[in-house]
Amino acid sequence: MFQNKKPDQFFSIRRRWLTTTMICTMTVGLQLTLANTKVAADESAGVANPAQVMQVALADKTDQPTNPVQGKRAPVDSEPQTINQVPTDNPVSDQPSSPTPSSVDTVPPVDNKSQNGPAADATIDDLTNQVELMNAQQAVIAPFAQTLANLNWWDIMSNIVEALGPALLLPLNEWNSPDMDAPNAMGPTKDSLLQTMPLIIGNIWQQGQQSLQTLGAVNTQIVDDNSPMNESIYALGYVQKDTPVYVDAYSNQTLGQIDDYNVPLVSLGHASNGRLPFHFTPSSIGWVDVQATTKSRQVYYDDYGISHLTRENLQNISQNVNNPQYQVPRPVSKSLNQELEDAVLRRPITGRQEPLNVWDSWPVQNPDGTLANFHGYHLVIGLTAPAGGISAKMGLFSQPIDGHPTGTNSWTYLGYLFNQFGEGAVADDPYLKYMQAEWSGSTVMLNPDDNTLRVFYTNHTHLMTPGGQVLTTAQITIDPKNNSWTNGLFINHSKTTDHRSLYAGDGKLYQNQDNMAGFAGSVWDDYCLRDPHLVFDNNQYYLVFEGNTSTSIGNQGLDNFYNQAYYTSDKEAFIKERQRLIHSTGSKEYQLTYLANAAIGIMSLNPDFTVKEVMKPLVTANAVNDELERPNLIHFQNKWYLFTDTRGDRMASTDVNVHGNDADQYPIYMLGFVSEDGINGHYQPLNGNGLVLVSNIPKNSPDFTYAHYVIPNQDPNNNEFVVTAYLHNKSFAPSLLLKIDGHSTTMVTDHVLGQGDLVVTPTKYPAYLGNDANQQLISV
Secondary structure, eight states: OOGGGSOHHHHTTTHHHHHHHHHHHHHHHHHHHGGGOOOTHHHHHTBOOHHHHHHHHTGGGOSOOOOSSTTOOOOOOSSOOOGGGOOOSSOGGGSOOOOOOTTSOOOOOOOSOOSSOHHHHHHHHHHHHHHHHHHHHHHHHHHHHHHHHTSOHHHHHHHHHHHHGGGGGOOOGGGSOOSSSOOOOOOOOOOOHHHHHHHHHHHHHHHHHHHHHHHHHHTSOOOOOOSOOOSSTTBEEEEOTTOEEESSSSOOOEEEEOOSSSEEEEOSSOOBTTEEEEEEETTEEEEEEGGGOBSSOOOBOOOTTOEEOOHHHHHHHHTTTTOTTTBOOEESBTTSOOOOTTOEEEOTTTOOEEEEEEEEEEEEEOTTSSBOOBTTEEEEEEEEEETTOSSOEEEEEEEEOTTOOOSGGGOEEEEESSSSTTTTBOTTOSSGGGOOEEEEEEEEOSOTTSSEEEEEEEEEOOTTSTTSEEEEEEEEEEEEGGGOGGGOEEEOGGGOEEEEEEEOOOSSSBOOGGGOOOBOSSOBOOOOOEEEEEEEETTEEEEEEEEEBOTTSOOSSGGGGTBGGGTOSOHHHHHHHHHHHHTTTTSHHHHHHHHOOEEEEEEEEOTTSOEEEEEEEEEEOTTTBSOOEEEEEEEETTEEEEEEEEEGGGBSOOOHHHHOOSSSOOOEEEEEEEESSOTTSOEEEGGGTSEEEEEOOOTTSTTOEEEEEEEOOSSTTOOEEEEEEEETTTEEOBOEEEEEETTEEEEOOSEEOOBTOOSOOSOOEEEEOSOTTTOOOBOO
16 A cells, blocks of 8 residues: 555645755756666657667667667667678668658758768768757657756756655654564664765655656657658658668578567668668667658557556546446444554553554454464454554454454454564665565465464665565464463564565566656656565465566556557447547647556565565456556455455546546555466456445545455355455454455345454344435434
């Protein structure tokens, strides 16, 4: 979960001086980034942007040329080939220079070859190249500068400060003092503020550059042009997947093929024999047929062998948000609005006790997903923080199993899972020392006969420090009080061990901190790598997690407007929806669509819980949604059911039914998918659209709920499942019931269970559908 881990008070701290600092930083960043910024205007201009052209022109001075497509980089090679090595049959002056807008003054091209020998000719060639280079630069910089000039920079800077400002207050570990004065396992050695600040400043600088690139792209309208690219030097064009790349202008021998869609190339010379030269790799020049190129990107269809939540599903969800089949019921009784009175933070120095808010929670489970019986107790872990607190920490709650306990009074708070961030850390872990908060995950009891639990969770280091979000694991020990389980439990912090980072993204399958898009004007890229959920199948451990797609399986950005697989199988409907989006360039819906690349990822683990293999996502939501939270896999009647939570304001839509309004009031969703061919099979949307649960309860209502979590049944023949959630960011919500029948689901809407109930108890509470105007809450 993202928003709820950072209370609103956090964003108001020192807002004025942060605003001043960030505006100064971004102003300098704008000046230095402009020449290296790629914008969509290059598609209509037909020329390379300045960064692309300069990399070509200076190829003899660098060994790491960058592919113009965001996130697609050419492999590094220590022996780059220079532009002077490009053969050409035609004199430079025999070809027209790159086209430029009529409103831009360009330097006249040099023509006619010198009669003073090869040296003079080479000099003239160099001058001609420089002239064409300047013309190409002006053709792109002019429209981009106009785009930036039209933006509301004050609003943009204010939003950037709100998102990035807290990074300037790090590190904040000391703001979360331990709960009680107890022995702890050794924690990681933390860097000092002086050591950390250069990393923070560097990441802010990088985010500024990425944000400027994104701002340019989302504010420049796409122009489709299927004609071949210009045949002059420094022209920009696009080639498609599987296009052959030849060794020279005449041979049929190939160097390979283009391995992606809409790969941009910059011509290194004029066309010869109908082919253009370009940098295929940093050390090799390849040639492509001019007729295989286009001046703009092209639409295509590729699902990458992955299931997708599509824009067609999104439209269908809009038609069903008020369907009682999916609605969250509201309890009639206001007695189901109790706080967890036992959840308090005990300050070791002052002795003061502070009540804790509790939100995302999950039960301790067996490897098969069923509820664990930990020596006679059910255990739940929840994210906690005192009111107005800065960072979330995981807290542990216990409930005796005997006697059908129900409600908040049946839960005992045992304290923080880790008294200190990273306690029990392995030596030299690269990310634990930067931890600023503990975010959601899962916990399993591997052996019912011992006292240990295996915890998986998210280390939140903040986006401006290394890692950003890191999947993390540890082993904790829960011992009996006074050597008797009937006396209760306590967390033995001195025995915490094997605390280590697992995965921080690779930038290929899953986005990492370095290749997120940044800020789009009114929407910030929702970078996700969190909420690990352990699953066991056929003697193999898997970790399912929330992430974002990256360069090898459909990245965010302009490709979201070209891949039909993200929309619908109906070509005509795809074209219509795409054109509608293109004509809304710069709008909030356009920005959301550009950024959206949510994914439910999966990896296999070794028996020691190290990473075995990172696999392709189970489901993605490119062009639809940027955040699919708290993935949860359960096995039921030979099918795998995948559930995930999201909010309406993460949906790439302006439909009020789906997205909500701009007053921070939006629907809450739990989406679902089902696979009949194994845990890594093809997941189809439940109910035909993916909608399982929807709530339109206002966010400021005392019975607002989120972070819904489906708990597998002990009885494999019972199709009624308990669904937990949090209540108004402070307590366990009344639990709900969900019926699963093959590919369809239905919410039970006439009653709910007690707050935090994990199983169906004899105690049930009447419920209703609708808003507060339809039903007065009554005391019972």
